[in-house]
Amino acid sequence: MKNALQCPSLFRAYEKHFRVGAAINGRMPADPAYRELICRHFNSITADNQMKPMFVMDRDATLARGDLSHAAVSFRSVDSLLSFANENGIAVRYHTLAWHNQTPRWFFAKDWSDAENAEPASRDVMLARLENYILDVMNHVNTCFPGLVYTWDVVNEAIEPDQGGPGLYRTRSPWYRTCGEDFLPAAFRAARKGQAPGQTLCYNDYNAFQPVKRDAILALLKKLQAENLVDTMGMQGHYVMDWMNVSLCEEAARAYAALGLKLQVTELDIHCNSDDEEHRLKLAQLYGDYFAMLKKLSAEGIGIEAVTFWGVTDADSWLTGFRRETSYPLLFTRDKQAKDAYDAVMKAAE
Numbered sequence: 001m002k003n004a005l006q007c008p009s010l011f012r013a014y015e016k017h018f019r020v021g022a023a024i025n026g027r028m029p030a031d032p033a034y035r036e037l038i039c040r041h042f043n044s045i046t047a048d049n050q051m052k053p054m055f056v057m058d059r060d061a062t063l064a065r066g067d068l069s070h071a072a073v074s075f076r077s078v079d080s081l082l083s084f085a086n087e088n089g090i091a092v093r094y095h096t097l098a099w100h101n102q103t104p105r106w107f108f109a110k111d112w113s114d115a116e117n118a119e120p121a122s123r124d125v126m127l128a129r130l131e132n133y134i135l136d137v138m139n140h141v142n143t144c145f146p147g148l149v150y151t152w153d154v155v156n157e158a159i160e161p162d163q164g165g166p167g168l169y170r171t172r173s174p175w176y177r178t179c180g181e182d183f184l185p186a187a188f189r190a191a192r193k194g195q196a197p198g199q200t201l202c203y204n205d206y207n208a209f210q211p212v213k214r215d216a217i218l219a220l221l222k223k224l225q226a227e228n229l230v231d232t233m234g235m236q237g238h239y240v241m242d243w244m245n246v247s248l249c250e251e252a253a254r255a256y257a258a259l260g261l262k263l264q265v266t267e268l269d270i271h272c273n274s275d276d277e278e279h280r281l282k283l284a285q286l287y288g289d290y291f292a293m294l295k296k297l298s299a300e301g302i303g304i305e306a307v308t309f310w311g312v313t314d315a316d317s318w319l320t321g322f323r324r325e326t327s328y329p330l331l332f333t334r335d336k337q338a339k340d341a342y343d344a345v346m347k348a349a350e
């Protein structure tokens with residue numbers, strides 16, 4: 001294996017096709033080896049957490065402000081990532097504006113109460129809070145860092161994940177419970193108001209390759225398109241080695257693109273619980289096939305804006321916590337060595 005700090009750049013290899021990005025955490029910009037690794041291999045970054053509502057919404061300031069339809073925001077963690085990107089000339093994808101997860105529960109409460117069983121705010125109040133929040137974030141980012149963000153995850157994970165479930169939408173989401181499906185177009189309408197020229201608005205979801213979920217997402221995208229509210233489909237791309245099916249990914253990607261949307265792979269990783277030779281080679285095979293498929297789509301004229309890995313090295317992956325076993329899902333080892341999977345991705349670019 002080779003030191004990832006000395007290997008040819010991933011993003012340069014795909015320059016003609018799409019950006020290659022990574023999700024970074026709040027500690028990486030202060031770590032010289034990570035800084036070097038990120039600048040060498042990625043021309044897009046996103047925050048693994050720092051831009052999510054729970055790190056932006058400020059309850060004390062909200063209570064002090066005293067406006068029930070307008071939460072106060074604090075941009076410390078957002079600005080630190082944007083400054084790093086700006087200093088290094090790396091474009092940014094903003095993840096994420098409206099999500100059921102990692103959004104403080106007080107944001108949904110009638111009186112900003114943080115109690116578990118607090119009375120929810122009304123639909124109209126929630127729609128006002130949503131628009132105010134989205135515009136506050138977009139105005140701040142676009143004013144303080146013009147030209148840096150190229151795409152916004154406006155709504156994340158709104159479709160029911162349970163394949164056996166009855167409905168289209170994730171009904172347990174506090175967004176759905178307070179506003180019904182109206183929160184989706186409302187979020188995108190606000191984002192259309194707040195976007196700067198050249199920025200795309202993205203709907204982002206996981207398991208977007210699975211046929212049942214794919215069809216539900218397609219139905220949602222068509223509704224949003226009827227009002228010209230969405231530009232890009234973000235396929236998260238959290239895969240598991242034993243079930244990953246590159247042909248299904250290709251079919252889904254083609255179906256989204258056939259609507260006239262751009263594509264992104266927004267959170268790529270392939271869970272595998274060993275790095276013995278057999279697993280290393282299987283991982284390499286899957287990554288190679290996957291990138292070859294994406295390159296083929298791009299060569300056919302399908303617009304792929306970016307392919308973003310969810311983490312930089314295996315040490316940063318959320319999967320070890322999420323799957324409750326050590327995961328080896330990315331291209332670089334914990335010691336920042338380039339894996340066979342890196343070689344396979346580089347080969348697919350040739």
Ligand code: XIL
Pocket residue numbers: 048049156206236267318
């Ligand atoms: C994950 C982060 O990586 C973790 O650090 C955090 O604890 C939970 O969220 N889908 C998404 C991402 O859209 O925001 C999630 O990120 C992973 C799944």
